[in-house]
Amino acid sequence: MQKTTFINLMMFLLLCFTSQAQMQSPEEFLKFKKGDRFLRHHQVVSYYEYVAAQNPSQVKLIQYGSTNEGRPLIVAVVASPENFASLEEIRTNNLKSIGLLDGKPSSRKQPAIAWMSYNVHGNESCGTNTAPFVIHELLNPNSSRSKAILANTVVILDPSINPDGYDRYANWYNQKVGARFNANAAAWEHQEPWPGGRFNHYIFDLNRDWAWQVQKESQERMALYRQWMPQLHADFHEQGVESPYYFSPAAKPYHEDITAWQREFQKIIGDYNKKDFDKNGWLYFSKERFDLLYPSYGDTYPTYNGAFGMTYEQGGSGRAGLGIVKRDGDTLTLKQRIDHHFSTSFACLDAISANADKAVNEFVKFHDNTSKNPIGPYKSYVIKTKGEEARVKEFLNYLDKEGFQYGVAGKDYMANGYSYHDDKSGFVKVEAEDVVFNLYQPRSMFLKILMEPKTMVEDSMTYDITSWSLPYAYGLKAYALKDRLNPTAKANFENKITKTDNAYAYLARWQSFTDLKFLSAIMQKGIKVRSAAKSFEMEGQTYPAGTLVITRTGNERLGAQLEKILTDEATKLGVGLTAVTTGMATKGSDFGSENVVFLKMPKVATVAGEGISTTGFGEVWHFFDQQIQYPITVLPENTLGSTNLSQFDVLILPGGNYNRILNESTLGKIKEWVRNGGRLIAIENALKALAGKEGFELKVKEDEKKKESDESKLKIYGNAERESISEETPGSIYRVTMDTTHPLAFGYGNTYFSLVLEGASYQYLNDGWNVGITKSKDLIAGFAGVKAQEKLKNSLIWGVQDMGRGNVVYLANNPLFRGFWQNGKLLFGNAVFVIGN
Numbered sequence: 122m123q124k125t126t127f128i129n130l131m132m133f134l135l136l137c138f139t140s141q142a143q144m145q146s147p148e149e150f151l152k153f154k155k156g157d158r159f160l161r162h163h164q165v166v167s168y169y170e171y172v173a174a175q176n177p178s179q180v181k182l183i184q185y186g187s188t189n190e191g192r193p194l195i196v197a198v199v200a201s202p203e204n205f206a207s208l209e210e211i212r213t214n215n216l217k218s219i220g221l222l223d224g225k226p227s228s229r230k231q232p233a234i235a236w237m238s239y240n241v242h243g244n245e246s247c248g249t250n251t252a253p254f255v256i257h258e259l260l261n262p263n264s265s266r267s268k269a270i271l272a273n274t275v276v277i278l279d280p281s282i283n284p285d286g287y288d289r290y291a292n293w294y295n296q297k298v299g300a301r302f303n304a305n306a307a308a309w310e311h312q313e314p315w316p317g318g319r320f321n322h323y324i325f326d327l328n329r330d331w332a333w334q335v336q337k338e339s340q341e342r343m344a345l346y347r348q349w350m351p352q353l354h355a356d357f358h359e360q361g362v363e364s365p366y367y368f369s370p371a372a373k374p375y376h377e378d379i380t381a382w383q384r385e386f387q388k389i390i391g392d393y394n395k396k397d398f399d400k401n402g403w404l405y406f407s408k409e410r411f412d413l414l415y416p417s418y419g420d421t422y423p424t425y426n427g428a429f430g431m432t433y434e435q436g437g438s439g440r441a442g443l444g445i446v447k448r449d450g451d452t453l454t455l456k457q458r459i460d461h462h463f464s465t466s467f468a469c470l471d472a473i474s475a476n477a478d479k480a481v482n483e484f485v486k487f488h489d490n491t492s493k494n495p496i497g498p499y500k501s502y503v504i505k506t507k508g509e510e511a512r513v514k515e516f517l518n519y520l521d522k523e524g525f526q527y528g529v530a531g532k533d534y535m536a537n538g539y540s541y542h543d544d545k546s547g548f549v550k551v552e553a554e555d556v557v558f559n560l561y562q563p564r565s566m567f568l569k570i571l572m573e574p575k576t577m578v579e580d581s582m583t584y585d586i587t588s589w590s591l592p593y594a595y596g597l598k599a600y601a602l603k604d605r606l607n608p609t610a611k612a613n614f615e616n617k618i619t620k621t622d623n624a625y626a627y628l629a630r631w632q633s634f635t636d637l638k639f640l641s642a643i644m645q646k647g648i649k650v651r652s653a654a655k656s657f658e659m660e661g662q663t664y665p666a667g668t669l670v671i672t673r674t675g676n677e678r679l680g681a682q683l684e685k686i687l688t689d690e691a692t693k694l695g696v697g698l699t700a701v702t703t704g705m706a707t708k709g710s711d712f713g714s715e716n717v718v719f720l721k722m723p724k725v726a727t728v729a730g731e732g733i734s735t736t737g738f739g740e741v742w743h744f745f746d747q748q749i750q751y752p753i754t755v756l757p758e759n760t761l762g763s764t765n766l767s768q769f770d771v772l773i774l775p776g777g778n779y780n781r782i783l784n785e786s787t788l789g790k791i792k793e794w795v796r797n798g799g800r801l802i803a804i805e806n807a808l809k810a811l812a813g814k815e816g817f818e819l820k821v822k823e824d825e826k827k828k829e830s831d832e833s834k835l836k837i838y839g840n841a842e843r844e845s846i847s848e849e850t851p852g853s854i855y856r857v858t859m860d861t862t863h864p865l866a867f868g869y870g871n872t873y874f875s876l877v878l879e880g881a882s883y884q885y886l887n888d889g890w891n892v893g894i895t896k897s898k899d900l901i902a903g904f905a906g907v908k909a910q911e912k913l914k915n916s917l918i919w920g921v922q923d924m925g926r927g928n929v930v931y932l933a934n935n936p937l938f939r940g941f942w943q944n945g946k947l948l949f950g951n952a953v954f955v956i957g958n
Contacts, residue, residue, distance in 0.1 A: 144175045144260065147253035156443065156456025158298075159291040160250055162192055162284040168253045169197050169280060176260050178202045179271075186341025189322035192284035194341060199259050199278065201271040204232055211275060215350055219427070219488035220563040221524070233477040234351040235470055236277040238419055239462075241328045243286020244318030244439035245359035246294075247458035252280035254459065255466045270470045273477035277349065283320075283327050283338065290318025294442055302443035304452050306362075313439040316735040323747065324739025325940070328356070329585070332417035332571070333941035334522060335743070347524060352480045353429045353473045356419030357462055359438040362445055362453060365404035366461050367434035368394040371420070372412045377577045378496050378566055379413060379424060382483045386429050386476070393472040397464040415585035415852075416570050417941075425567040427487040429473070429480070433465050488563060495560030497569050501606035503530070503538065503549065504556035505598035510614050511633030513556060514695055515943055516595040517612060520558070525568055527558035528608020538600035541574055541592045542872065544856075544901055549600045557608045574601060575902045586852020586876065588903030589941075593854050593874040596944030616695045618688055624673065624700040626712055627687050628659075631667030631868045634748075634943055637950035639696045640669060641749040644722045646686050649675040652955055654716045654864070657709025659701055667867030667955065670717055672704065718958045723770040723800075725751070725953060728782070730758030737776035737804060740937040744949070748940070762787035766794040771953055774803045776935060779810035792816050796925025800957050805879060805935045818889045818922045819931055822882045822912065850877050850913065853903030857893040857918045864955045865892045865921055865930065868947045874901060875918055875934045876942050882916035883933055893919030919948070921956060928957045 148154055150168055173182040181198040188194060200208060207229065214231055216222035237255070239248030256278055259267050270276070281287050290313065297310040305311075316324050321336060330339040360367065370387040391407055398405045411432050413421055423430035437445075437458045444454040473480055506513050506529075520527055530551045539546045551557070560569050571591050592599035629639060631652070644650060651670040656663060676683050684700075691698040704712035711717075725745065729738045745753040756764055761782060766772065772791070783791070788810075795801050803811055811817045857873040859866045866873075873893060885891045895916045905913070920931040930952045936945025 144172065144257070146257055151253075155254070156250075156454055156459055158443070159246055159294055159455070160253070161291055161295075162249070162281055162288045165249055165253055165280050166193055166195060169195060169256065172256055172260065173197060179205050179260060180256075181205070181208065183345070185345040186338065188283075188285045189337055190285045192288065194279075194282075194284070194338060196277050196279045196345065197256055199256065199271065199276045200232075201268070204271070204275055208275070212349055216348075218485045219350065220492060221347075221350065231481050233274045233353065233473050233480045234277065234349055235274050235353040235355070235473050236279070236346070236349070236351040236423075237355050237357070237466060237470075238279045238282050239357045240280075240287050241282040241356065241419060242319045242326070242358060242438075243283045243288070243321070244290035244313060245357075245435075245437075246287060246290055246318070246439075247359060247435055247437060247455060247462055248357040249281040249287050250455065251357070251459045251462040251466065252278060254463055256280075258463075258467070266467065266471070270467075270474045273474040274470060276470060277351065279342070282342065285322045286318045286320050290439060293318070298443060304444045304446045306440070306445055310442045311440050311445060315731045315733075316729075316738070317439055319439065320735060320739060323743040324735050325743065326736055328358075328419055329415075329417050329939055331419060331422035332589075333939060335940035340522075350426065351423070351428055352484045353469065354419065354423035354431070355466070355469045356430070356432050357466070358432060358434045359441075359458070360434045360436055361438065362436055362440050363447055364434070364436040365406055366398065366436065366465075367406055367409075367411060367432070368465055369431045370408050371431070372409050375413045376416075376421070376425070376570065378570065380483075380487060382479075382487075383424060383429060386472075386480075387431070389476065390429070390431060390469055390472045393468040394465050396468065398461075403461060414576070414587065416567070416589065418585075422567075425570050426564055427484050427491075427566070431469065433462065435461050487566075491565040491569075492561060492563055495565050495569060497560075497573065498603055499539065499569075499572075499601035500561070500604060501557065501559040501602040502572055503536070503551050503600040503602065503606070504592075505552075505600075506554045506556060506614070507552065509598060509632070511630070511635050511696070512596050512944070514614050515633060515635060516591065516597060517556065517614075519591070519595075523564075523567075525558065525564070526562045527556055527612060529553065529610050529612045530555045530557045530606070531609030536600070536602055536604065536606070538602040539574060541590070541597070541599045541601070544574075551606075556612055557606050559605050559607065561605060572601065586878070586903065588852060588854045588876070590854065590902060593901070594876075594942050594944060596869075596874070614695075616691060616697045618691055618698045619700050620684065620688065621700045621702055623702055624684065625702050625704050626670055626672040626700075627684075628664060628699045628701060629669040629671070629691070629696055630664065631669060631947075632665075633868070634946040634950070635694055635696060636669070636868070637947055637954070638749050639690055639694050640720075640950070640954060641751045642690045642694070643671070643686060644720075645751070646690070648679070648683065648686060650720045651712070651717050652720050652864075652867075652958070653710070654718055655709055657706040659703075659706050661707075662699070665868070666862070667864070667951075670712055672712055675719075720954060720958050721770065723953060724754075724768065725771045725773065726754040726756050726766075726769040727773040727775060728758050728761055729755050732779060732782055733758060733777035734775055734805075736939075737935065740935070740940060741773055741775050741804075743940060744937055744946070748946070749950070758782050762790065766791065766799060767797070769799070771800045771802065773953075774801070774807040774810075776805035776807050779807060783810045788814065792924070795927035795929060798926040798957075800928050800930065800952075802930040802932065802952050804932045804937075806881065808883065808931055808933055809881070811929070811931075812883065816924065817929065818886045819917075819920070820884045822884050822916060850879060850905045850909045851903075853877055853905045854901045855895055855913065855918075856899040856901055857895060858899075860890065860892050863890050863892045863921065865890075865919055865948065865951050867951055867955060873944070873948075875936075875945075876938055877905070877913065877934055878938065879934070881933065882912040883920075883931070885915070885917055886920050886922060889920055889922035891917055891920055893917075930956060
């Protein structure tokens with residue numbers, strides 16, 4: 122029996138070796154030469170499937186999801202035959218060792234886990250074209266380097282994070298290139314059209330979506346990521362044609378909580394990265410531009426979860442094509458770009474393999490230390506629940522998605538804490554139903570960074586936003602405490618739905634984005650809805666302005682279906698619904714009053730095309746199409762002037778440069794449409810196209826003129842970049858004072874916390890409604906340049922101008938930014954559905 126088993130094992134190993142030895146290269150399998158053309162996504166997938174079939178003892182192919190356009194999202198898990206035989210044990214041991222899975226890990230030696238991600242930006246195309254060569258070389262039976270890597274490391278390869286964007290670029294380029302590429306930068310093949318291949322189907326930047334997971338691809342990828350929790354994540358990008366290659370060490374600022382070992386490994390991996398580059402004379406740089414601060418990147422999310430996260434940037438991107446002449450006269454080719462990414466792919470795998478034991482030990486120590494001795498002054502958080510249940514549930518959905526632990530206080534008591542809302546410390550009454558969680562749990566550091574009230578920025582020259590605190594993003598009444606608070610019970614916020622056989626109307630409070638989704642759903646089911654313009658009382662309950670009132674009157678044709686539709690949708694979404702038997706309010710307006718207005722189901726349009734902010738458009742499109750699932754018509758920008766706008770009730774102008782789009786004729790046509798009852802919503806820098814124009818009340822604030830002294834003109838050339846940031850506001854949080862009586866502010870309190878992204882500032886409206894404004898000292902968190910702070914004092918943030926029978930809504934700050942500023946979505950819903958009725 123033993124002899125037979127031995128012979129079978131030897132036969133199996135021989136077959137595996139023979140299979141590997143005969144495995145075709147990407148060039149042989151796909152019949153091309155490296156760098157001669159861009160592979161399409163399905164070709165890369167087919168090669169990975171082929172490799173997995175040829176190497177069943179070393180490769181596991183996992184389809185972890187699909188894109189919005191139906192393309193498969195895959196990873197290949199590659200390991201030595203010995204480690205592959207215990208792959209599930211390795212995965213679960215890793216999770217057990219950091220407290221993410223119950224049970225004690227086995228005593229077996231644990232290899233490091235390295236995750237390699239290519240092409241999060243679709244037109245940074247050499248990544249996906251490198252991935253087939255990386256997996257082929259990893260499985261090369263004659264490569265001692267690959268064997269050494271796999272002896273200590275399990276490698277996860279994602280050949281294309283963003284297949285929809287990648288194929289948009291590859292298909293376009295392959296259609297435009299001739300029999301031979303044209304290296305002239307002016308050639309057609311180097312002029313990628315709007316919106317380009319960088320973004321996914323909904324024109325979102327997936328590299329800014331790691332933490333928030335607004336997009337389908339991110340949600341599915343991160344679910345798999347948390348099942349593995351690698352010690353290393355390498356993220357492969359491209360930058361401008363003229364830039365040389367970038368690799369670690371990263372630039373400052375580093376977040377203050379990044380550990381000494383993580384900082385040390387940045388240098389270690391830099392030494393590995395540079396070997397081939399030095400030997401071949403390839404240009405590169407490090408320690409500049411790409412920092413480690415904003416938590417939603419492919420390098421920072423892994424870093425804040427204990428791993429080594431790093432960005433690789435090859436020069437090229439969408440302009441480069443198969444080859445392009447640079448300013449220095451050299452031609453940058455796709456083959457060169459692939460060779461560079463191939464080199465750094467193996468350099469980082471060499472580095473993690475050579476340091477595998479220490480990497481695994483430090484990874485475990487990181488999680489052990491941060492869960493037992495959490496970093497930072499605050500150890501616990503309290504989220505006030507009473508009257509805020511809908512917003513709190515949205516926040517808890519996020520905590521659930523990330524796997525964080527929380528509960529409720531279970532009893533009333535007093536505690537001393539920092540108030541996010543008031544920006545000061547003091548006593549807070551913790552009530553039994555309040556949500557409580559602490560940092561004494563797995564992935565403590567990442568949770569701390571998401572919750573920190575103010576981010577410490579060691580260098581103001583950052584690559585992205587400098588504040589993102591979730592209590593502000595979700596509009597929560599929250600407190601950070603220095604003491605440990607333990608929840609005593611699980612949180613369970615059931616939506617209350619009351620019914621009655623003789624209902625006169627049904628009431629739904631207007632407090633959160635979930636309530637907006639409910640309105641969208643029932644409107645599309647044919648239900649007529651009203652909205653209370655002022656607060657009222659009924660049956661001992663107070664209902665705020667904005668409350669949805671669904672009367673039987675107007676909905677008679679639905680009969681018994683009215684209640685079924687309402688309760689089904691309320692149950693599905695978790696919305697509270699109250700049936701009342703009268704239309705007479707105890708206090709306030711009765712339901713037949715002009716203060717209870719009918720909400721017309723609006724026909725909505727937006728604009729896309731050259732000049733429009735790609736991500737600004739994508740945020741609007743995704744908001745309607747996926748988040749509230751409401752119909753929207755997308756108008757090409759070059760047809761705006763000829764489109765019959767009378768077929769629409771709402772026209773949304775995403776951020777962008779409208780100088781060419783809104784010529785005098787088109788702007789005049791839009792003004793006439795507004796006067797006849799249309800609603801124009803302008804977002805962010807779209808306001809610049811309206812400011813100062815005839816008929817529009819919006820005006821840019823004038824800078825205070827100060828006479829420059831001769832000495833002030835003596836500027837230092839080397840300080841130019843740093844001095845320029847005094848004008849910038851790279852994502853800081855401002856307190857906005859709200860006029861809660863205006864429909865644009867329904868569902869909000871007197872204060873709103875806005876993520877401010879632009880230093881542009883506007884005067885208060887002379888003849889209009891200044892719904893949201895900043896005052897003199899309203900910067901709460903994040904960096905804003907000195908000059909930008911001055912400009913943003915006493916500025917309009919949200920405003921509404923009545924124009925004839927219609928309205929113009931000015932949203933100087935984008936409430937839909939990246940889809941993660943949850944608290945802005947109801948305000949945008951007010952602009953679309955409530956104003957003007």
